[in-house]
Amino acid sequence: xxxxxxxxxxxxxxxxxxxxxxxxxxxxxxxxxLLHVWVRDGKILRIDTDDRPGDGAADPxxxxxVRGRAYRFRQDHKDRLRYPMKRTGKRGEAKFARISWxxxxxxMAEKIARIRDAxxxxxxxxxxxxxxxxxxxxxxxxERLLNLAGGSLGYYNSYSWACISAATPTVYGTNxxxxxxxxxxxxxxxxxxxxxxxxxxDGTNSEYFIKKARERGARVVCLDPRLTLSxxxxxxxxxxxxxxxxxxxxxxxxxxxxxxxxxxxxxxRTHCLGFDETQMPPGAEGEESYKDYILGTRxxxxxxxxxxxxxxxxxxATIARLAREYATTKPAxxxxxxxxxxxxxxxxxxxxxxxxxxxxxxxxxxxxxxxGIALQAPDxxxxxxxxxVGDNPVKAKIPSxxxxxxVLRGRDMGPADGVVGADxxxxxxxxxxxxxxxxxxxxxxxxxxxxxxLADESKVxxxxxxxxxxxxxxxxxxxxxxxxTQFETWGVQDGWKYGEEVILxxxxxxxxxxxxxxxxxxxxxxxxxxxxxAYTGGQDERGWVEWAWDDFRKTRFPELPGxxxxxxxxxGLYVRPVAAEPAVAFADFRRDPETHPLPTPSGKIxxxxxxxxxxxxxxxxxxxxxxxxxxxxxxxPEAASYPLQVVGHHALSRVHSIHDNVPExxxxxxxxxxxxxxxxxxxxxxxxxxxxxxxxxxxxxxPARITHRVMPGVLAIPQGAWWTPDKNGVDRRGNVNxxxxxxxxxxxxxxxxxxxxxxxxxxxxxxxxx
Numbered sequence: 185x186x187x188x189x190x191x192x193x194x195x196x197x198x199x200x201x202x203x204x205x206x207x208x209x210x211x212x213x214x215x216x217x218l219l220h221v222w223v224r225d226g227k228i229l230r231i232d233t234d235d236r237p238g239d240g241a242a243d244p245x246x247x248x249x250v251r252g253r254a255y256r257f258r259q260d261h262k263d264r265l266r267y268p269m270k271r272t273g274k275r276g277e278a279k280f281a282r283i284s285w286x287x288x289x290x291x292m293a294e295k296i297a298r299i300r301d302a303x304x305x306x307x308x309x310x311x312x313x314x315x316x317x318x319x320x321x322x323x324x325x326x327e328r329l330l331n332l333a334g335g336s337l338g339y340y341n342s343y344s345w346a347c348i349s350a351a352t353p354t355v356y357g358t359n360x361x362x363x364x365x366x367x368x369x370x371x372x373x374x375x376x377x378x379x380x381x382x383x384x385x386d387g388t389n390s391e392y393f394i395k396k397a398r399e400r401g402a403r404v405v406c407l408d409p410r411l412t413l414s415x416x417x418x419x420x421x422x423x424x425x426x427x428x429x430x431x432x433x434x435x436x437x438x439x440x441x442x443x444x445x446x447x448x449x450x451x452x453r454t455h456c457l458g459f460d461e462t463q464m465p466p467g468a469e470g471e472e473s474y475k476d477y478i479l480g481t482r483x484x485x486x487x488x489x490x491x492x493x494x495x496x497x498x499x500x501a502t503i504a505r506l507a508r509e510y511a512t513t514k515p516a517x518x519x520x521x522x523x524x525x526x527x528x529x530x531x532x533x534x535x536x537x538x539x540x541x542x543x544x545x546x547x548x549x550x551x552x553x554x555x556g557i558a559l560q561a562p563d564x565x566x567x568x569x570x571x572x573v574g575d576n577p578v579k580a581k582i583p584s585x586x587x588x589x590x591v592l593r594g595r596d597m598g599p600a601d602g603v604v605g606a607d608x609x610x611x612x613x614x615x616x617x618x619x620x621x622x623x624x625x626x627x628x629x630x631x632x633x634x635x636x637x638l639a640d641e642s643k644v645x646x647x648x649x650x651x652x653x654x655x656x657x658x659x660x661x662x663x664x665x666x667x668x669t670q671f672e673t674w675g676v677q678d679g680w681k682y683g684e685e686v687i688l689x690x691x692x693x694x695x696x697x698x699x700x701x702x703x704x705x706x707x708x709x710x711x712x713x714x715x716x717x718a719y720t721g722g723q724d725e726r727g728w729v730e731w732a733w734d735d736f737r738k739t740r741f742p743e744l745p746g747x748x749x750x751x752x753x754x755x756g757l758y759v760r761p762v763a764a765e766p767a768v769a770f771a772d773f774r775r776d777p778e779t780h781p782l783p784t785p786s787g788k789i790x791x792x793x794x795x796x797x798x799x800x801x802x803x804x805x806x807x808x809x810x811x812x813x814x815x816x817x818x819x820x821p822e823a824a825s826y827p828l829q830v831v832g833h834h835a836l837s838r839v840h841s842i843h844d845n846v847p848e849x850x851x852x853x854x855x856x857x858x859x860x861x862x863x864x865x866x867x868x869x870x871x872x873x874x875x876x877x878x879x880x881x882x883x884x885x886x887p888a889r890i891t892h893r894v895m896p897g898v899l900a901i902p903q904g905a906w907w908t909p910d911k912n913g914v915d916r917r918g919n920v921n922x923x924x925x926x927x928x929x930x931x932x933x934x935x936x937x938x939x940x941x942x943x944x945x946x947x948x949x950x951x952x953x954x
Contacts (some may be wrong), residue, residue, distance in 0.1 A: 194228065198224065200224055201230075202222070202223050203220055204692050205221075206687070206690060207687035207688065207757070209252075209669060214386045216687060217233060217252055218234040218246040219232070221692055224695060228256045228693060231252065233247045233252065238317060241366045241762070242366065243733045249562075249836065250852070251836065253669075257846045257847070258842075258845075261846070265658075265667075266281050267580075268287070269281060275647070275662070276635060276659055292648060292709045296308065297333075302614075303611045304610065305337075306337045306610065307612065307614040308616075310617050311584070314621070315619075315622070316702065318670045318677055318689050319570065320674055320701050321668075321703065322569070323620055325619070328574055329706045329709060329713075329715065330574045332710070337580060338576055339582050340584065343934075343935050346525075346526075346530075347526070347934045348522060348529065352534060353896050354795060355556065356790075359556065359557045359558075359564070361560070362553070363767060364528050367766040368517060369396055370549075371397055371515055371516060371552070372551065373513040375407065376405065376414060376519055377520050378521035378533075379406075379414065380523075383413050384834035387681045387682035388683060391414065403807075404418055404420060405506065424498070425896065426497040426498075428829070428939060429495045431811040433498055434540055435487040436491065436671040438536075440503070447511060447543040451545040451547075451852065455547070455774070456542055456788055457789065457790050458791040463788075465786060468797055471792075472528075476854055477808050483691070488500075495819075497895065510544060514546070515546055516546055518540055518546070518555055519553060527936050529554070530932070531889055531930075532932060542554075547774060549771075555772060558766070560682050561768060562769075563771040566678040570736065579606060581604050582594075584927065586928060587624075592637065592643070597609050610641070614644060614646070616644055618651075618661075620650065622655045622841045629921060629926040630921065631884075631919060632922065633912060635660070648661060648663045649663070654846060656906050660911070663901055671691075671692045674726045683877060684756055684762060685754065688750055701725055703728065730747055734836060741760060792807050804930040804931075815927065817941050828863065828898075828942050829897060829940065830941070830942050831899075831938050831940075834902070836849075837854075839904075841906060855902060855917065857944070858889045859889070860895060861891075862899070863899075864890045868946055869946045870888070873888050873948065876944065879940070881923060882912075883923065884916075885920035886901070899942065901920040902920075903921070925937070
């Protein structure tokens with residue numbers, strides 16, 4: 185690649201190295217950042233990040249976090265998978281023998297054809313997985329092949345966004361509910377609700393925009409069970425909230441606004457549906473309105489701050505103060521993070537937050553925020569994947585989280601189980617092809633259950649895993665296919681949820697040993713199936729990057745320069761600066777709701793959803809957002825045996841489970857259970873002690889960190905640690921999914937993996953393994 189003369193000289197000790205600007209390997213961390221990779225003699229020596237001057241908020245630097253800058257430790261890891269291998273022991277024993285690529289391709293082709301012909305194409309499944317997003321690496325390369333080979337069972341929603349992506353449209357009719365982030369600088373108050381961009385990113389530079397908003401006078405409040413790095417670095421106030429009770433806190437805030445007349449009465453009258461009895465939709469006249477619920481008209485329980493204090497552990501005076509502040513400080517942002525919706529009834533907190541934004545009149549105005557998933561106006565923002573997969577002949581889809589159900593009872597699953605596109609699946613899943621994914625074992629609810637399911641060869645008859653490492657999921661594979669990293673193939677990516685950039689990811693070094701890109705692996709299997717030319721279209725990885733680059737130009741960036749021009753300048757990316765007036769979601773609707781109605785049935789903001797009402801499941805899926813006690817709760821009978829709530833938060837040491845085997849990151853951010861001193865003292869647990877945490881689903885053991893940075897009654901265990909059971913089945917690495925459940929939420933069929941009750945006890949003193 186040609187060098188630009190104005191690039192910085194190599195740092196000391198890197199003389200003769202060349203600099204390549206590239207996208208950070210896209211592992212779904214929540215960001216898309218620019219890396220400076222120094223390479224010499226085919227080896228990556230150092231990784232820096234964006235050094236462009238930037239243009240303030242319009243075009244800030246895309247600066248990588250510690251995970252991206254430490255990537256060379258993963259790149260050169262001694263445990264990289266090197267060769268194709270087949271299983272020689274029992275599933276889960278991780279006993280394999282090396283085979284040739286020709287045998288691996290032939291085996292895959294034979295298994296796909298045999299199982300497709302025996303059970304139908306819906307018996308084949310590629311699970312959800314976000315280990316790569318660079319077009320030529322990732323699950324869509326396999327999806328394209330299977331679509332050509334007769335299809336496979338599809339899925340919808342995700343482990344990340346199931347509830348928030350399903351619930352937001354019940355209020356607004358769309359998921360494009362967010363302003364461009366530069367508009368946060370117009371806000372006077374920002375509520376970071378269950379949101380931690382300093383650790384999980386949620387769009388490169390989100391924390392930068394919050395910081396700039398504070399510099400312009402905005403007050404920032406963080407609501408979270410943990411005193412997160414975001415709360416420490418970005419917030420003026422931290423309000424700890426008991427996990428799973430966000431909807432109760434939001435309801436109490438609404439009670440204050442309504443009883444004190446602080447809500448935006450005119451906006452509610454002209455733009456909303458179902459606020460009170462005067463606004464009920466046809467067919468629901470006389471049913472419980474939102475105001476009825478909040479004031480307790482029907483159930484006799486007013487949702488006052490005093491009522492919410494017992495549930496949320498937030499003092500009633502704090503609730504009332506926050507309600508008044510949000511109602512009277514205009515404009516204001518209530519940004520909803522994703523942890524609060526990965527819970528039992530996670531849909532309710534999403535809808536409740538959207539309604540608070542609506543009744544305070546913060547929708548459709550500069551500096552405001554409509555809430556929900558908040559994809560970026562005006563077009564939904566980045567596209568993430570443009571690699572063409574083609575049409576799937578199998579129309580049936582399952583919720584991504586219910587794959588284990590489809591293994592056990594797929595033939596009996598139908599719409600009541602979340603199946604769409606068909607009345608029933610008609611078959612169980614018999615072949616799983618896991619590409620860039622550690623979902624099957626490590627990241628799914630109830631790890632021990634998943635391991636039992638996959639160990640039974642009468643259920644899933646063939647399991648192929650395509651990855652960089654022998655992950656906990658890979659240990660169960662019948663066939664291991666070693667994939668190269670994104671530095672070893674060509675790719676291209678745009679932003680993560682927000683942003684106006686396209687980043688080139690050129691091939692920097694050669695794939696080591698016998699590793700191949702996901703695309704090249706699929707092309708080899710396609711040849712064995714007689715589909716080679718149809719699959720590749722005569723293109724290699726670089727050819728598909730050119731195709732994707734042109735597709736970005738046609739669909740979102742008509743001004744995008746040619747790929748050759750970008751390469752000639754070694755620029756690494758193209759950025760379209762945001763205009764002086766950032767896009768505001770629903771601005772037209774705000775101005776004229778009759779001419780610019782929302783894509784809801786009523787054309788208005790649906791505080792009361794007739795669609796949800798018609799499901800006739802008011803206890804689990806109410807028509808107005810309500811607090812519903814979780815099925816595992818401090819207030820339930822299970823608390824007698826398991827009195828502590830457990831949350832599995834994102835941490836800087838990993839991207840989900842990726843990087844857990846990088847010692848440098850684990851030294852900086854060791855895996856520990858975070859416990860409040862009030863919970864540690866009666867258990868005689870000291871900082872550094874080994875702690876046993878358990879419930880009916882399993883047991884794990886890990887060191888304790890005693891800290892006031894997590895609220896009493898809550899254990900925080902960073903999610904993503906690689907499941908490592910000892911001979912007694914106790915996980916020694918601290919995988920929180922040993923404790924989590926496979927149960928799904930009622931409306932979105934989404935994961936509820938943060939709803940956990942457990943007990944803890946000291947298992948050994950600091951420095952001694954029990």
